[in-house]
Amino acid sequence: MTFLFFSFVFFALFYMHFALAHRAWLMIRGKQSAELDMGYVRLEDFFGQSFRAKLSGWLKTAPQQASSTAALRVFDRGNERIFVAHGASYPAGRRETEVLVIEGDFTCGGDCSFERELMVKGDCAIGADTHLQAVAVDGSLNLGEGAHVRRWVDAAKHLTLGPDVQVESRVTSRSSIEFLPGAKALSLFASEIFTEGRHDAKLRVEIAPAVIVQIPHPASMKEPAHGYDPAKLHAMGGGTYLYDGALRVSAPLHVTAPLVVRGELSCEQESLFEKDVKAQGDVEIGAASMLKGNLIAGGAMKLGPNTYFQGLLHAGGAMRLARGVRGLREKLPVAAYAAGDLIVESNVVVNGKLASARVVKALSTPVAWLE
């Protein structure tokens, strides 16, 4: 009898190991998963647009404080408030702790601090060394030297990221972004992104040697030449080729078919890639080259001066766009993404997006340095 009781306790203990699972099952029984947001659409300026939409909702639903005036309306939103004004100009050193909505233009002096979001419906100029949470501007925006934004920046018109400005998240503009030396952001997206000196004289590039390495090579080519070994080129099918090993070509490279390189890839100036190219290692493209397809690197990527790309750039490591690089194509924007740092030199113009998992940084590289 005692053992029967012991057995009962034992089985109770044994069941305990399933009890929570049993309970969990009863909780989910008959239910459907709602994990996914089926209506999700990826938007580059999501933060700015989302904030505008939310703000609009808050202003409709949040109660307005009795002390509001025509010039300043104050809305209560639980643990924060929203100040709405027609236009304002802050002196240097101001500290703002609430959400601020300016219906006209807005300027602030240096060293201000905005602990919550700032929304400006007109044009906006932010003084040097100012700290911001996030900024949405319906007009143009100028972030002064050394300004720091903890989250995102979005402007409908021209946006200037002054020298040494730091934005920890995304920067978007429906018009253009001027990305001045020392400025940093996680990503930039605009119809046109350009760095300093875009109208400077062009960097002189030496005329390339007459020899060109072509991939796939002509049937007559049997022996290795200029760093290219025809025996290492294999057809993957579907018109795509694989080069089995590192490809360091000491001449301009002309790629006429999609190519995968099992190693590093480097080529001389005035190379022409007509199709998509991927290298599993680092990639270094010579000056004044033309990339008509996408270029993917497993490691770091460097585009030489005055290179023109018409597709996507994707680097598993750092990326550097040298002086004079242009990214542009018809109908679709281009994009460059690096898992490491993305360094953008002077006089670079990209119609689309620059993004990094770490930081996108503008670097001053005057022509005088290079020549």
Next chain:
Amino acid sequence: MAVPLLIALSYVVIAFSVAFLLIYAIRHYVFGFSRLRIEVPKDVMELTGFHMPRVTVLVPMHNEERVAADILQALVDCDYDWDKLEIIPVNDRSTDNTRSIVDGFARKFPFIHPYHRTEGAGGKPAALVEACERAAGEILILFDADYVPGRAILKMLVAPFADPETGAVMGRVVPHNIGDSLLAGLLSLERSAGYQAARQSRYNLGFTAQFGGTVGGVRASALQAVGGWNPESLTEDTDLTFALLLNGWKTAYVNRAECFEEVPRSWSVRKRQLSRWVTGHTECLHNYWPELMRSRFLTGWEKLDAVLLLAMYWTAPMVVLGWIASLLLFFIPEAHQTPLLPLALAFLGYQLFANQATFLEIGAVALLDGTRVGTLLMPLNLLNFFANTGAICNALRKYYWNRFWGSGGDGWYKTHRTRLSNGGPNGHFFGGAHAASAAERSAWGLYHAQAPGD
């Protein structure tokens, strides 16, 4: 004489079984921890929307009148540029109302080009072979008819094809019917681990992710290069993954490209599904392993990973063989006196270690996904483990019997689904109507006048 031999044989079997399963345990631990600590998952989400080639979406359908309208409407509502989009509903000899539903959509949307199949071999692979001949897209995206794609999924699935090495791409499937049965709830855990942990880790570690035949795509030129779909295969998706791999193409994985699916709610359906997978997978193993070993395109690790992936169903008979050997030792009195008995016991102890490895993946995914209630189901997953072990062994037994004695194997059959037409863009999953605006579908497709809140 026979008894000592039997005892020795049991020890050999146990040792082999332990070694075999240990490899898989290590593999699971590596994938689990690798996924946990990936700081920058290898993905091309930042390029989503910037690579927009011409795409053909293939939707194989066989008597899908309950769900056909849902998936077609969901695809139409996707934010992919209509000028670059072609949808081919592959109506494979349906006897219900599927044809008229599909034709209705085709009249309304000129980029929907139905293909009504009335004869020829049955099954999805055979239907795909014919449909692909009519596809105009550079990229072929596949959805089973009962799946409900989200609005951004096409751009996400297409983005990896910017890489010329990508031959195929796979998205993440997420079971929606978790509460239909205990089995469905447990399969949800299994699916999460398989996608969020295993596939993402394998992709990050440089191994090929496995193409699953739905919520995925393939480059048309690559498909053509490897001879197209294998209509003989029960798992044409796995077959294609390895055919591509042998030619140097990789399968990419897009963790963010999530899509609801319906997992089997009854064991009989699950058993048949599992049986098909086991047979198809094992067939691929036999077809491809010699070539995989010789492939010039693969590194040693890639070869090992590929073979382990294809041989994964062998773990079930290995577990059973180990148990049988342990039982033999238990039932033979002489074995009790041998000093090697601890080895047999070590096997049992090892089960603890090995089996936990798969649960680590489930736990890791629960942390990442923020799953709470479902995680508590884990102890009941032991039932799933035993059920799977039996079903896999049975399927392998049938497969090898057929292979050696030449009798006909299983044919291709459709996994039975139970979902009614309530999950489309105007139903449950979307929480209301969604109509893609022209701006969203435009080439840029990057701005949205009224962005949803987070």
Next chain:
Amino acid sequence: MLKAPKEQTLEEMLMSVQVEGIRPPAATGRSSPRNRIYPHRSVRSVPLTAARVIAGVVLALLLSSLNAYYAVPIMELHSIVAAKLVDLAGLPVTAWPPVDVFPGLQPGSAPMIEIPAFSQVSTGARIALIASIVMLLIAAARFSLFRNLAYFLIVLLALSAGRNLVFETFRLQSTMFGQVWLRQEMLVWLVMPWVLLLLFVLPHPRVAGGLGWVIFLYAYGFFYSAVRMVFILGVMHYTGLLFMPVLWFAFGTLSDLLYVLFFYSIAVNRVSGELWGTRSAWQSHF
């Protein structure tokens, strides 16, 4: 209250708002607002910190070493706990003679209790065997997911009965059972700290939390092992070896797996909800 005189400029009004300090109570300690954002699950990660790895490995090494070094006292303690449970269960254990567990190691002790041969097993036990098989068949028919396991258990019961029929005189000494049990559990305890390290310490955001789970589970496993051993011993005492293989299978290392799994599911559930589940844990630039 907002006290903004009408004659003030907007700038002054805003200033006055701040000067008068009518900010919400948060001014005295509200968190920094909307730090960054909550990343999608597809890009989340749980970084492995050196502290967690080192602490976990040190603890696992310590526990395994202690287990090896103090194997004899641990086995002794196990026997003491088991002896208490034997008393509670009312089992007539007559002695705890020493048994060799591993070569080169001092012996542990195992319980001595009468285990009847098949011919001596009571009719009640035989009926229980048949009833178990019938129950398993019913369960197999009713719960399809349980079917394979049920069939396996039925086969074990049938084999066990068959074996006892064939070798009617075969008897397993309870001391031998105790010896094999100790061997198995000692091996499990050697492996366990490493399993627990992987499951509980490395993914746990708090080092102390992970280590706490390991120590708790080690203690629980020790106690639960004694409970299981006593239960199997009792069943063997009353039914002979009829249920032995089933019990060994269900309550042997499979049960070790089960309790680890049970507590793992709780640990993940709590961690997922309490820390990794909160937004602050996933702050991201994206």
